Amino acid sequence: MYRYDSLDKEMLTDRSNEFRHQAARRLSGEITEDQFKPLRLMNGLYLQLHAYMLRIAIPFGTLNTKQLRRLAWVAKTYDKGYGHFTTRTNLQLHWIKLRDAPDILDALAEVDLHAIQTSGNCIRNITADPYAGATADEIDDPRVWVEAMRQWSTNHPEYSYLPRKFKIAVTAAEKDRAAIRSYDVGLHLRRTRDGELSFEVMVGGGQGRTPYLAKTIREHLPAGRLLSYLDAVLRVYNRQSRRDNIHKQRIKILVATLGVEEFTRQVEAEWALIEGADIDLPDTELARIRAAFMPCAFDPQPASSPVFEAAKADPEFARFTRRNVHPHKVPGYAIVDISLKVPGETPGDASSEQMDLVADLADAYSQGEVRINYTQNLVLPHVKLADVPAIYAALKPAGLATANMDLITDIIACPGLDYCTLANARAIPVAQSIAKRFADPERAEQIGDLKINISGCINACGHHHLGAIGILGVDKKGEEYYQLSLGGSGGDDAELAKILGPAMSGPAIPDAIETLVETYIVHRKDGERFLDTVRRTGLQPFKEAVYASAD
Numbered sequence: 001m002y003r004y005d006s007l008d009k010e011m012l013t014d015r016s017n018e019f020r021h022q023a024a025r026r027l028s029g030e031i032t033e034d035q036f037k038p039l040r041l042m043n044g045l046y047l048q049l050h051a052y053m054l055r056i057a058i059p060f061g062t063l064n065t066k067q068l069r070r071l072a073w074v075a076k077t078y079d080k081g082y083g084h085f086t087t088r089t090n091l092q093l094h095w096i097k098l099r100d101a102p103d104i105l106d107a108l109a110e111v112d113l114h115a116i117q118t119s120g121n122c123i124r125n126i127t128a129d130p131y132a133g134a135t136a137d138e139i140d141d142p143r144v145w146v147e148a149m150r151q152w153s154t155n156h157p158e159y160s161y162l163p164r165k166f167k168i169a170v171t172a173a174e175k176d177r178a179a180i181r182s183y184d185v186g187l188h189l190r191r192t193r194d195g196e197l198s199f200e201v202m203v204g205g206g207q208g209r210t211p212y213l214a215k216t217i218r219e220h221l222p223a224g225r226l227l228s229y230l231d232a233v234l235r236v237y238n239r240q241s242r243r244d245n246i247h248k249q250r251i252k253i254l255v256a257t258l259g260v261e262e263f264t265r266q267v268e269a270e271w272a273l274i275e276g277a278d279i280d281l282p283d284t285e286l287a288r289i290r291a292a293f294m295p296c297a298f299d300p301q302p303a304s305s306p307v308f309e310a311a312k313a314d315p316e317f318a319r320f321t322r323r324n325v326h327p328h329k330v331p332g333y334a335i336v337d338i339s340l341k342v343p344g345e346t347p348g349d350a351s352s353e354q355m356d357l358v359a360d361l362a363d364a365y366s367q368g369e370v371r372i373n374y375t376q377n378l379v380l381p382h383v384k385l386a387d388v389p390a391i392y393a394a395l396k397p398a399g400l401a402t403a404n405m406d407l408i409t410d411i412i413a414c415p416g417l418d419y420c421t422l423a424n425a426r427a428i429p430v431a432q433s434i435a436k437r438f439a440d441p442e443r444a445e446q447i448g449d450l451k452i453n454i455s456g457c458i459n460a461c462g463h464h465h466l467g468a469i470g471i472l473g474v475d476k477k478g479e480e481y482y483q484l485s486l487g488g489s490g491g492d493d494a495e496l497a498k499i500l501g502p503a504m505s506g507p508a509i510p511d512a513i514e515t516l517v518e519t520y521i522v523h524r525k526d527g528e529r530f531l532d533t534v535r536r537t538g539l540q541p542f543k544e545a546v547y548a549s550a551d
Contacts (some may be wrong), residue, residue: 002147002292004112011155012109015116019043020102027099033395044115045101046318048419051328052096053120054104057442058129059150060143060170061089061372063357068370070111072355078104082351085340085464087412088167089127089372090118094419116154121162123153123234127335129178130373133295136329137548138173139191144290145226146170147200150229151289159188160232163241164249166204166234179374179490181205182466184251189223197223203233203263206256209459211496212252217264230277232271236263247322295382296367301332305386319341319403319441322393336366339402339410343435346428348376349415356397359519361391375412377405380427407444408452408517409435412463416456416473417480423456425473425480430454430509435512438517450530453488466490471509482509486516486542487534493526500524501543512546519545 004012026036029408033047040047044055056071063071071091073276075083078100081091083334086092095106108114118125126149128134153159159166171178172189175473180550186202198220198476221229233251234419240258243249257261281289324337337359341347350358362370362380365387373381383391404410411434414420417425431454438444453467464470470485472480481503488497517530519542524533534542 002143002289008112009109012114015043015114016105016109019105019201022096022423023102037118039118040101040525042116043101043105044118045096045098046119047236048094048421049417050102050419051094052098054093054096054115054421054502055086055127056091056093056103056113056494057118057153058109058113058372059125060132060146061130062143063370063372063376065363065368066355066378067111067113068359068362069523070107070113072352074107076263076352081353082349083355084346084415085219085348085350085372085378087374087376087414087461088118088125089130089374090125092415094415110287113390119165120160121164122160123149123156123162123168124414126153126167127169127178127374130179130371130379131173131255131335131381132371133293134328135173136327136336137175137487140172140197141290141293142170142172142178142187142189142390143171143284144293145187145189145223147289147292148170148202148227148286148406149230150353151278155442158238161325162234162238163243164246165252166251168230174187176372176490176492176494177495179463179466181494182189182207182490183229184212185213187226190220190401192220199223199226201229201233201283204252204260205268205502206250206252207463207465208250209247209458210253211460211497212256213494214252215255215260217267219261224279224291228274228277228283229267231279232267232274235270236266238268245495246487247251253396286517290469292548298330298382299331299384301330301386303331303385303540304382304407304426305332305388308385309390310390311389316401316403316506317389317392317396317444320370321388322478323403323405325388328382330386334383334388336380336383336388336391337373337405338380338400339404340377340400341404341410341435342399342402343409344432345399347411347431347435350378354398354400355402357394361394375410401494403441404444406449406451407443408438408447408450408513411435411452413454414456415459416462420456422459423473424475425456425482425506427454427456427462430471430473430482433506433510434513440474448529450517451489451511463490463495464488467497467511468534470527474503476503480506482506484509484516484546485510486539487531489531493531500539501547515546516542 049484190199202214366380417423455462455464483503485497
């Protein structure tokens with residue numbers, strides 16, 4: 001994976017020193033909280049309900065084991081011994097003391113980690129396919145291009161004060177595992193008929209108060225022209241977007257207002273002016289970045305390991321292989337998902353001990369590399385099939401062997417009102433209650449693929465618009481209520497969920513989910529997922545069942 005060079009390290013050191021001085025001024029009372037706020041947000045430090053929260057960037061969702069162990073140490077030393085992995089592949093620490101923040105940033109910088117551009121109106125941490133470099137269905141490693149964008153966008157003077165935050169996601173695989181159509185810019189890397197790398201550029205996606213899926217503005221952008229084309233997109237956005245209304249400042253509103261044809265025309269016109277501006281990377285620089293992502297050599301392995309096959313005699317391990325183990329591009333290897341969704345626990349949380357264990361397993365079995373999935377789970381990308389039983393045996397006592405990937409208990413949830421000042425309702429207890437209701441793994445498998453996404457407010461950090469079942473927390477006269485929606489997806493069949501009906505109280509949600517599942521089972525045809533059935537039948541049978549039972 002990419003190693004920061006001397007320029008990166010110098011920049012992080014200078015940034016940490018600058019923030020140490022800023023924090024000291026705040027602690028001494030020399031500046032007020034209002035004066036300090038923009039300074040701390042530039043370094044990923046939020047003030048939430050109970051304490052400061054630090055959001056740490058994990059570019060393209062990839063960590064080496066030294067970095068993961070450092071995150072575990074920071075959580076144990078300066079927080080309450082755990083961290084929360086988010087849908088942006090960041091790690092959040094929710095109990096930070098301001099006096100410790102400069103020391104934390106110094107400790108992170110030592111292992112090439114930081115919190116820059118995890119807040120503010122800038123280009124945020126860029127995400128990618130969590131199976132990048134390991135899956136056979138990709139035509140290139142998208143992290144190469146994400147790293148190029150990271151270097152181009154970090155502290156970019158023109159794009160540090162955009163109208164609003166700006167998010168980019170990239171995939172280079174046939175299957176979209178990065179939810180690219182839900183971002184300000186989604187990039188899908190493909191090959192043309194001539195074999196050249198090109199991007200499909202999609203712009204104007206986003207969730208929140210007014211959700212949109214991104215629209216394609218260019219089918220085939222030569223990959224080497226990526227940075228200049230993004231520069232054109234951002235120039236049009238910076239110039240045209242509303243800065244007088246916070247609810248209309250995202251690029252999705254601009255694209256919807258202008259129309260995709262006019263927005264595209266303006267971008268193409270701007271791009272023509274950039275020709276020859278030396279924004280795009282030279283081939284030598286791209287080759288340098290690409291070299292950093294070459295995996296270690298893969299030892300020749302039999303396509304199917306006797307050890308792996310024999311272990312399938314254990315029903316629990318067999319379930320783990322069905323749900324959490326996926327094909328690798330190299331025969332005899334596998335991609336192993338590690339679920340952070342034990343029923344009854346907080347989705348996306350990992351303790352310091354669990355992070356240390358995953359680092360140990362990555363060193364022993366996965367070329368020293370760990371990935372973060374936007375679904376709030378972890379990934380070991382390069383595992384020999386023969387080693388999967390040993391990994392499972394180590395994960396199980398640590399509470400990390402739950403075999404529920406993409407099942408009803410694999411719930412995406414934001415921190416909600418337990419932590420966040422913006423939230424209207426709690427998300428974590430709702431996720432816990434649903435997961436407990438469906439904790440029987442056999443029943444969960446019988447139900448099949450069913451993604452539940454929960455957000456504690458309209459900002460949609462839990463991606464509720466993309467859930468087969470979406471749950472949104474709302475405030476009704478000071479009480480926490482929840483609005484259900486159905487039919488969403490962030491994958492290849494991307495679609496925004498549709499509201500089912502009136503909001504209901506938190507205690508009623510598990511029963512409502514039970515009713516939705518029972519209705520699905522009654523109506524499903526052979527091989528249909530919950531999502532397929534909803535799209536075929538429409539919402540009406542589900543609406544009638546849920547609200548009849550509520551009465």
